[in-house]
Amino acid sequence: MYGNWTASDWSRGAGATLVGNSQVLKSVKDFTNDSRKVGDRSLFIALKGENVDGHEFVLSSLNAGVLGALVSQKWFQEQNLDMGKFPQSCLLVVRDPLWALNDLAAFRISKDLSQVKRIGITGSNGKTTTKEIVKTLLVAGGKKVFATEGNFNSEIGLPIMVLKTPRDTEYAIYEMGMNHGGEMDLLVRSCRPDLGVVTNVGRAHVGLLGSQDAIAFEKRKVLYTASHAVIWAQDPYKDFLLGGFSGTVSTFTSTSLEKMTNLGLEGYAFQHRGQDFHIPLPGRHNLENALAALEVGEWAGLSWTVLAQGLAQVVPSFGRSEIIHGPITIIQDCYNANLDSMEGLIEFFADIPWPQGRKFLVLGSMKELGSETETHHRQLGNLAAGSGAGGIWFFGDETRISYEACLKAGTPAQWFISMDEMILDVKKVLVPGDLLAVKGSRGVELERLIKKIKQEGLD
Structure with a gap:
């Protein structure tokens, strides 16, 4: 290489x-x-x-x-x-090895990868899923594609991905995550996107960046080197993100679809610009991710027929809208969490018809919220109270506030800081046919609960 x-x-x-x-x-x-x-x-x-x-x-x-x-x-x-x-x-x-690593990636772009069409994807929610959908679409279109592996999206991981990109790649998809001011400058310098995607500006890492305005300021940097932008049409920061941008722009929103049918755990069927599509990932948030990816696919010159075929082949990444079938049906969405993504999961959960059993929620702590920790966890409790769940378990120190807010709203709930104790309680309540949705920040490792249920059953 x-x-x-x-x-x-x-x-x-x-x-x-x-x-x-x-x-x-x-x-x-x-x-x-x-x-x-x-x-x-x-x-x-x-x-x-x-x-x-x-x-x-x-x-x-x-x-x-x-x-x-x-x-x-x-x-x-x-x-x-x-x-x-x-x-x-x-x-x-x-x-400084960190700066040198990013310098080396920038040099690699100039020397070996200048002919590669580079796609930078950022956003408070949906980055990884959108990246995986874009990859699936481009591969379906016969393109030679390289995409960020796992969560290698930081000032350390991204330049390593650039350095690993094969020279004969046609399209490189780089996920760009950040949790502190100035990090996006390094990321943009390392991969210099031709196309920049901002899935949304939410409240992830607000504790580290200070405000949602500061998050938007960082996210807009993905467009600094881009000639084309893909932006959520309903983002309150849309005009700010595009301020001073002189390239072409595509926007996306599910509210503009000609037809849309919620298929529950099977995703969505919808019609867009006269073409029928099926995205086999559940939740309205994943429908938006799919629409963002379709805009990228169109930019890459793929036909709507190819895009429809590719979208139907999408599979979930670990811990992101992953459906685990068994005696208990589990929605595993525990790779990361912030108030916006929690709200999306709870809204999706509430809308699922489930005549074959009851529906339950396990919600874990949201990390990196700083001074907003108490406020956001209180709001989480209020959201959970209106979910229609037959039972709610909160897990982690921070969720005590959520638990108290849920009780205050008149909805029974449980709160645990011991994983073993929560597992025992959950297994006592669940019976075959039930639906369990699990979401929390990566740090609380809620997949431990799911692993126990899969290994040991409910006995």
Whole structure:
């Protein structure tokens, strides 16, 4: 993948001094900041985190045969390392490994990927699902596609994805997430999107950014290098997002559809611009994600027939509107949560007809809300109270406020901070035929409940 790169390219790209055998860098095929995942074709990125400094694992990575490592000048000077002991490795010594990683990605775009059509997708909710739908549509259209893996959407993960993008890619889909001011600048610099998608401006990470206005300010940056924008037509920040943007614009909203039928857990059937579609993901929010993806597909030149075929092939990602069938039907939507996505899940849940049994909710804490934690969790309790659920369990310290608000609204509920105790209580109540919807932030790991139910049943 990097056989055409010279030592000078690596040095200029990362702003690095090369120490060791620079010729081995031609064989690099992988990049990782996780020392547990280094292979013999890897470049290890030594980053200092809140709890762990990757530099602590540079020597063990070199001993394991890693081709190279991106390290800080400070660490290198302190080590006084003799690279003669590692004749098949090279160090890229830089002032700041995180900045150098993003510099390297930007250089890769210029040198190898300038011909690739790059799609940047951001938004408070729906980024990953929209990315996966776009990928499915483009593959259905016969395009050679690379898309962000998993949640590699940060100032660390995104540049690694750029560096992993094959040179012969036609369309690269980069998910762009951020949780602090200025992060989007790095992301845009790393991948320079030709098309920017903003699924919505919501309240995710509001505790870290301070306000929804600040979130919108960051999200609009995805359009800085773009010539085309895809924006939710009903977003209150639409005009702000497009302020100063001189490219072409596509908007999407489910309110403009000619026909729409809610198929419950089977998703939606709808007609758009005369074409019949089926999106097999449940929830109105996923219908909006699908419409955003269709705009991207049209931009890529795909016919409506191909787009309809592709949309019907979409499958959910782990923990995102995932339907698990069994004696108990489970809606697993526990990869992430904020008040907007909770509201979407609860509205969808309330609208599902379920004559074969009862409906229940398990709602976990929402993280990274800062000063809005109490307000948003109180609103969550009020939303849950109107869900029509036959029973509600709240989980996590923050949801005590939700529990109290739910009770105050006249709806019975339970609150737990012990997962084991909640599992026992849930299993006592559920019977075959029931529907259980589960949603919470990633940090509370509500999939533990689902795993227990699947493994042990209800006994």
